[in-house]
Amino acid sequence: MTTRNYNFSAGPATLPLCVLEKAQSEILSLPGVGASVLEISHRSPAFIEIAQAAEANLRELLSIPDSYSVIFLQGGSRLQFSMVPMNLLGEHANSADYILTGSWGKNAAKEAAKEGDICVAWDGGDTNYNRLPADSDLDLNPNAGYVHFTSNETIQGVQFANEPNVGAVPLVCDASSDILHRPLDISKYGLIYACAQKNAGPAGLTVVVMRKDLLDCSSDELPGYLNYKTHADNDSMWNTPPTFAIYMLKLITDWLKDDIGGLQKMHDLNKQKAALLYEVLDANPDFYQGHAQPEFRSLMNVTFRLPDDELTAKFLAAAKEQRLTDLKGHRSVGGIRASIYNAMPMSGVEALRDFMIDFVGRH
Numbered sequence: 001m002t003t004r005n006y007n008f009s010a011g012p013a014t015l016p017l018c019v020l021e022k023a024q025s026e027i028l029s030l031p032g033v034g035a036s037v038l039e040i041s042h043r044s045p046a047f048i049e050i051a052q053a054a055e056a057n058l059r060e061l062l063s064i065p066d067s068y069s070v071i072f073l074q075g076g077s078r079l080q081f082s083m084v085p086m087n088l089l090g091e092h093a094n095s096a097d098y099i100l101t102g103s104w105g106k107n108a109a110k111e112a113a114k115e116g117d118i119c120v121a122w123d124g125g126d127t128n129y130n131r132l133p134a135d136s137d138l139d140l141n142p143n144a145g146y147v148h149f150t151s152n153e154t155i156q157g158v159q160f161a162n163e164p165n166v167g168a169v170p171l172v173c174d175a176s177s178d179i180l181h182r183p184l185d186i187s188k189y190g191l192i193y194a195c196a197q198k199n200a201g202p203a204g205l206t207v208v209v210m211r212k213d214l215l216d217c218s219s220d221e222l223p224g225y226l227n228y229k230t231h232a233d234n235d236s237m238w239n240t241p242p243t244f245a246i247y248m249l250k251l252i253t254d255w256l257k258d259d260i261g262g263l264q265k266m267h268d269l270n271k272q273k274a275a276l277l278y279e280v281l282d283a284n285p286d287f288y289q290g291h292a293q294p295e296f297r298s299l300m301n302v303t304f305r306l307p308d309d310e311l312t313a314k315f316l317a318a319a320k321e322q323r324l325t326d327l328k329g330h331r332s333v334g335g336i337r338a339s340i341y342n343a344m345p346m347s348g349v350e351a352l353r354d355f356m357i358d359f360v361g362r363h
């Protein structure tokens, strides 16, 4: 087998090796089908079984009640930046509140502002998005159509450990970079969306979980694809869904259930993995400066800077020699970003931790 790196990419991101091996073993022919999942109709019994199993796994892992729809879409989370306000704003409510905790929350609000009145409930820009608001910091409108937040800011590395309390207004969450990393109380949410390519599969699939009563907000005037009701009414088969990505989601959720043992276990593992890296930052504060304030640190994206650009470049080059790759931080934050989603094994985080300790010693 070709040697694999420990790949800390922010997304598309590393996938569980056993999932890739399973997909490889079935790529030419699904057992009992005689054709690849890439080659069969989305309406064939074999594929419908896969899509239903993927949805059932999600419902089981996240305890999603029957009063919520699970929808499989394309277009990435950026399409959701527009679809959410297109569907949830209208005659019944023409404004929404946005909690801006980083680049993705800002991007979501910018697109939403093309569809309705968007109010900023909180903005962490004055400290370059290194912290999160308390509930009492939020400036909320009780008549808003919804409140939007980003559970994990992939670029800055700040993450809500618990969802903000926004009262009776539906809570909408961009969970693109931390879906399935812990159990959720779905009843707190009106709508959750997540592109798959970080924690739930390859690029091409976006999962939406939404309260069924919110489907009534969507106007029939919306273009078919952009209306959540179209997809909910047609079991996500109104048009051809991203079949291979849904198949991969099925394998990944099988892995979460059968190999990991569910989302509580996954959460415990994610906390242990992140702690290994944050301990190195805390032990060497003059050398590694974490971006996020400690209480808001992400379990998924660990962001930090080194004393200067030269050392940062050396760090990246030396890490790559040890097959620790894709660690460069986003240009807006600089430094290093280690993305350690569900599929990053403990051994990969330990290898990075050992490398970081050794690098401080040598510089």
Ligand code: PMP
Pocket: 011, 075, 076, 077, 078, 079, 104, 150, 152, 153, 154, 155, 174, 175, 176, 177, 195
């Ligand atoms: N939201 C968050 C939190 C993200 O991390 C990303 C992708 N990096 C997006 C939205 C955009 O997703 P996509 O590229 O699938 O549109």
